[in-house]
Amino acid sequence: MGVLKFLALAAVAVAAPVEERAKKPKSFLKEVGNSTWVLGNQIWNVTQNRQYANKLFYKGSDRVGKAVGHYVSYNGAASDLNWTSAVIADSGSDWINVKFTAKEGDFHWVIYDDLPGAYQYFVNHALPTLGEFRTLWRLDNASFPRGRTNIKDGVLPALDEYRGATNVQDETWQKADGSFLTKYDWSAFVRDMDFYGVYGDEVGSWYFNPGKDYYNGDQLKQELMVHRESKTGDAVQLNMIHGTHYQALSRDVFADGKVWGPWLWYLNDGSKDDAAKRAEEEEGAWPYKWFEDKAYQSRGKIQGKLILSDGRPAAGAAVFLGDNNSNLSTLDQGKDYYYTTYADSDGKFDIHDIRTGTYALYAWGNGGKIADVTTNFTQNEVVIREGKNTNLKDLTWKVTDKKDRIFQIGDFDRKTDGFKLSGPTPFEHGRISKCPANLTYTVGTSKAADWCFGQALNGTWSIVFPVKAVPSAAKLTVSLAGFSQGTSATVLLNNVKVGNITSASLVNSQDTYRGATRAGEWRLLEFPVTKEGLKQGDNRIDVKVEKASQWRGWLWDSILLEGI
Numbered sequence: 001m002g003v004l005k006f007l008a009l010a011a012v013a014v015a016a017p018v019e020e021r022a023k024k025p026k027s028f029l030k031e032v033g034n035s036t037w038v039l040g041n042q043i044w045n046v047t048q049n050r051q052y053a054n055k056l057f058y059k060g061s062d063r064v065g066k067a068v069g070h071y072v073s074y075n076g077a078a079s080d081l082n083w084t085s086a087v088i089a090d091s092g093s094d095w096i097n098v099k100f101t102a103k104e105g106d107f108h109w110v111i112y113d114d115l116p117g118a119y120q121y122f123v124n125h126a127l128p129t130l131g132e133f134r135t136l137w138r139l140d141n142a143s144f145p146r147g148r149t150n151i152k153d154g155v156l157p158a159l160d161e162y163r164g165a166t167n168v169q170d171e172t173w174q175k176a177d178g179s180f181l182t183k184y185d186w187s188a189f190v191r192d193m194d195f196y197g198v199y200g201d202e203v204g205s206w207y208f209n210p211g212k213d214y215y216n217g218d219q220l221k222q223e224l225m226v227h228r229e230s231k232t233g234d235a236v237q238l239n240m241i242h243g244t245h246y247q248a249l250s251r252d253v254f255a256d257g258k259v260w261g262p263w264l265w266y267l268n269d270g271s272k273d274d275a276a277k278r279a280e281e282e283e284g285a286w287p288y289k290w291f292e293d294k295a296y297q298s299r300g301k302i303q304g305k306l307i308l309s310d311g312r313p314a315a316g317a318a319v320f321l322g323d324n325n326s327n328l329s330t331l332d333q334g335k336d337y338y339y340t341t342y343a344d345s346d347g348k349f350d351i352h353d354i355r356t357g358t359y360a361l362y363a364w365g366n367g368g369k370i371a372d373v374t375t376n377f378t379q380n381e382v383v384i385r386e387g388k389n390t391n392l393k394d395l396t397w398k399v400t401d402k403k404d405r406i407f408q409i410g411d412f413d414r415k416t417d418g419f420k421l422s423g424p425t426p427f428e429h430g431r432i433s434k435c436p437a438n439l440t441y442t443v444g445t446s447k448a449a450d451w452c453f454g455q456a457l458n459g460t461w462s463i464v465f466p467v468k469a470v471p472s473a474a475k476l477t478v479s480l481a482g483f484s485q486g487t488s489a490t491v492l493l494n495n496v497k498v499g500n501i502t503s504a505s506l507v508n509s510q511d512t513y514r515g516a517t518r519a520g521e522w523r524l525l526e527f528p529v530t531k532e533g534l535k536q537g538d539n540r541i542d543v544k545v546e547k548a549s550q551w552r553g554w555l556w557d558s559i560l561l562e563g564i
Contacts, residue, residue, distance in 0.1 A: 026042055068232075204269065204272075247331060304350075305348045306397050317349075322362060419556055440464065474531075474562060494535065512553050
């Protein structure tokens with residue numbers, strides 16, 4: 001790990017007056033004994049113990065109060081990091097870099113004299129294979145009664161609401177009026193996030209994560225951001241820098257020296273406008289020039305153009321730069337660094353400020369003009385060199401011929417968009433139970449909005465469709481935007497089984513029972529259909545749920561029948 005320096009200051013240090021060179025920062029770290037330290041500046045300060053930072057003084061008050069405070073942990077709360085030492089690892093005329101060391105790695109606070117908050121980052125040395133790694137604040141509920149993400153802003157539930165409700169599953173309670181309290185309704189898509197935090201009338205605590213290349217997962221990666229702690233009432237501000245919510249698999253091994261961050265933890269008077277302005281400034285300053293780490297600063301860019309094999313541009317396609325030669329889904333990749341964008345109307349894309357290294361380029365349909373594309377694109381061995389532009393030029397994406405399509409319901413975009421009850425918000429516990437047990441969709445008459453976003457109840461969903469000329473063979477493609485184990489279905493064509501949707505073949509992702517309504521872990525199922533399975537005239541496909549568990553089932557992306 002390199003040292004932090006102001007590049008401009010370093011350039012003129014020789015010519016600076018003696019008194020300017022001798023200036024020392026006002027930010028501080030003090031050891032007070034018994035594995036306890038105080039760090040901060042003249043605006044705020046934190047008391048850090050071996051495990052928790054249990055005091056945060058800002059604007060004349062302790063903003064932790066009876067809450068837990070700040071800590072770093074992996075695999076939930078099972079393994080909190082314990083700090084064995086703290087030192088000022090580096091400093092300048094108006095900043096210090098405080099390093100806390102644990103056996104797993106080093107956590108840094110970069111504190112500027114005039115900054116209400118601190119830049120933070122973590123350097124791995126011995127983290128185990130894990131799914132979840134996070135930093136977080138648990139703060140005083142009186143100071144921070146509200147939460148804000150880019151899709152949800154409001155008052156966090158009062159602790160008394162939980163005490164008067166019945167626990168029905170993990171961190172989910174049902175109130176006497178039938179409504180639910182759950183922390184998962186405060187989730188969001190991490191790569192869409194501008195800023196988030198908890199706030200009140202006089203104070204706000206915010207996270208800004210510009211760049212986001214150290215996050216795991218692709219464009220549809222979702223995480224819990226803020227919530228009310230149900231047992232204590234603490235206002236919780238999560239920084240899930242490697243998360244597992246709404247995923248099936250996320251177990252990664254990290255190289256010694258992998259860095260998460262830097263991100264900015266920021267305090268203000270509770271103003272969302274001020275936080276939004278600061279978020280824009282941080283995004284504009286990323287990648288941070290002051291962070292003098294060779295691997296962090298070594299970056300290049302990429303560009304290219306995706307053309308479908310039928311000649312169409314891959315307009316609006318989702319583009320992901322991830323692990324080279326990986327057998328993991330793009331959502332489940334997480335050991336290194338990841339970059340996302342979308343192609344324009346001509347299929348062109350570009351990504352800037354990519355860490356140098358060898359990647360794979362992935363792409364898939366995102367609805368719109370390529371809503372019919374069922375295949376994905378992958379190109380391995382994409383090399384990013386420092387200061388260079390990797391121009392992949394024209395890339396051919398093989399797709400199937402549309403002329404043999406018998407019907408398609410919904411866009412291929414890995415999301416439930418367009419289906420009944422899929423909006424307006426992407427998280428609501430129990431909404432899947434509002435979809436009907438039985439449903440009939442008639443091709444040529446029904447529209448996508450007649451098909452519900454998720455299926456989780458005992459019953460049968462039928463698709464009635466005409467066939468003019470029976471193909472020699474066909475294929476039924478079932479694309480699921482998410483799947484939670486506990487509910488299974490048999491898929492029948494004209495009363496003959498052609499496949500199933502079952503826990504026996506699909507691993508669990510935590511989407512439907514944690515209130516996801518737009519996306520989760522995407523799955524693609526393909527079932528062959530013989531010529532004898534179809535007939536001229538009306539045909540019927542049934543998705544018959546024969547075993548159901550409450551709130552567990554699947555989110556629909558698309559269903560397609562085509563001749564082959």
